[in-house]
Amino acid sequence: MTANLTLIIVAATSVGGGVYLMLERSLTRVLIGLVMLSNGVNLMLLVASGPAGRAPLSKLAAPEEMSDPLPQALILTAIVITLGTTAFILAMAHRNWELNGHDDVQDDVEDRTVRRLAAEDVPSDTYDLTQRGEFTADDEQTVSVPPELPDPVGSDRRDEDS
């Protein structure tokens, strides 16, 4: 089959730009990246349909002259799906902005905890639980409460939410 070089280059550029934007922190940029990525992939589908031909309507063109209609149907479906997702991500970015005043993608809770514990040089809860968690019945030790330390990252440790 023959492929259209221009289309391939445009698709590649668009996918590359999309991936670059997706590595950003701001959800809006990630969204634009996703849109570019999906446009690039849709162009790939168009490349897959081979050379352009006439409209695939019976009686208007001979089957050999027609362009392949299937990838176009696939592209339409993909566009609709991307549209829905774009709307959803926009809503999520807005909600994020409402809650936090920005739309940055935030780090994993656990990552932040690990980083904070490392900075404070404190063992994790699981270590404490395994070391001291299994009290025996006659274990009457009194545990001293260490002095309060400022929390450098903020009290985002637990997502108390059910």
Added chain:
Amino acid sequence: MNLLVPLPVILPLFAAGLNLMLHRRQVAQRVVSTLTLATVVLLAAVLLVLADREGPQVMWIGAWPEPLGISLVADRVSALMLLVSATVTLAVMVFSIGQGMTSEDTGTPMSIYHPTFLVLVAGVANAFLAGDLFNLFVSFEILLFASYVLLTLGGTGPRIRAGTIYVVVNMLSSMLFLASVAAVYAATGSLNLAQLSQRLGDLPEPVALVLQLMLLVTFAIKAAVFPLSFWLPDSYPTAPTPVTAVFAGLLTKVGVYAILRTQSLLFPDSPLQGLLLGAALLTMIVGILGAVAQSDLKRMLSFTLVSHIGYMVFGIGLATVAGFSGAIYYVVHHITIQTSLFLVLGLIERRAGSSSLLRLGGLARLAPLLGVLFFVPAMNLAGIPPMSGFLGKVGLIEAGLEVGTPLAYALVGGGVLTSLLTLYAVAKAWNLAFWRTPEQAHEMVLSLRSARDGGARDLYERLEARDLPTRLPYSMTTSTAALIAVSLGLTLAAGPLYGYTERAAEDLKARVVYVEAVLPGGSR
């Protein structure tokens, strides 16, 4: 031609629409959802019997001439997956109805929950039935879209945070899937799985390898196979419990099913079996080490979920009849057990107000029934004989020994080690949450600097304040107990079930059965 085949997809979709119209009438919504899901269970059971007796059931949508339209296929594997997923979703639906009726939790709008849940069910069913690659893509999108909504239900801060990562990761994998669809179409001119299974063999090896890798990476993201698993333990725990339960049970398994289907049907003599086996080993070990290190039960279970995906990929990577059969049995076992564990966690959260091991203690005395409900599936997950977890692992280990390569031996060792570490993780959770007294837990938490921020009270303080519900709604406990009974039933029915999965695995290995059923004329 079988008109029953599309019904597991169509019925939930219609019910979802109906539920949207009934959004002011909660009782009507509950009735519609429960009845629909119960019907889907029946349909799936009928399809299972038909597929086992008469071979794969095929339906060409829209009555196009045969290789052109969209086909839905229910063969032995699909029908079994369909039945298990329908059973699990029914149990979760009953559970969530119980949860919604008694809680004043405004963070979970139930009127949206019902239609979205049904759309999710339709998407999962469509993924199991899809007979072509693009239909599989669309069903992934259906179920993912429903899952985006369910995961961010209520739009609270943590859910939005977790949802962002989840949506972006899944969008990326969907784009990769679409790119693979384009590449497959460009290389072969078809997307029908049966046709592809004939045409892909004619391709030059490097081209087929690229296609296989693209599809594998796509599905590995969905199935949370290491190193593509990091999104899962971060996003699942923040959702409402029934949602986490159904996600944990079903969504990753849809990815596993897609890997199984494409590996067995499209790339039977795959050069990537070593890669799959290596990924399986790392998934098991890294996942379970993550689980051991967690102090929150929800996160711990999410990590065991990742870890046990490794077992299924192990079976698929072996690519023998015994391997496939073990993997299918393990999927069935794991769907029921992982879902019931998350449901039990929902009960614990309701009864004790927290799922963190730092704040729990003395549950065995406080709620003995809860202890039983947690203990049985937890031991099942760890693979204590004679439960289904043990049987599934034995099946896979036997399949590994039968293959007998050094890598297969390494996986057998890894599987045993993972099983032991799972036992360690759940036993630790049991000791902390159920065995020690709330006073001890309280003393512990006071001595831990890290646990005191966040301001949440622990079980001891809550007991002192007497603000905990003393009994749990019946529909929550009975649905959980029913699901656990089903998982125990997998032990009792292990003989016939293994016979069935073996026949399913032989079909997968032979490929002819599927191709002949979809394209009777053998059209290429």
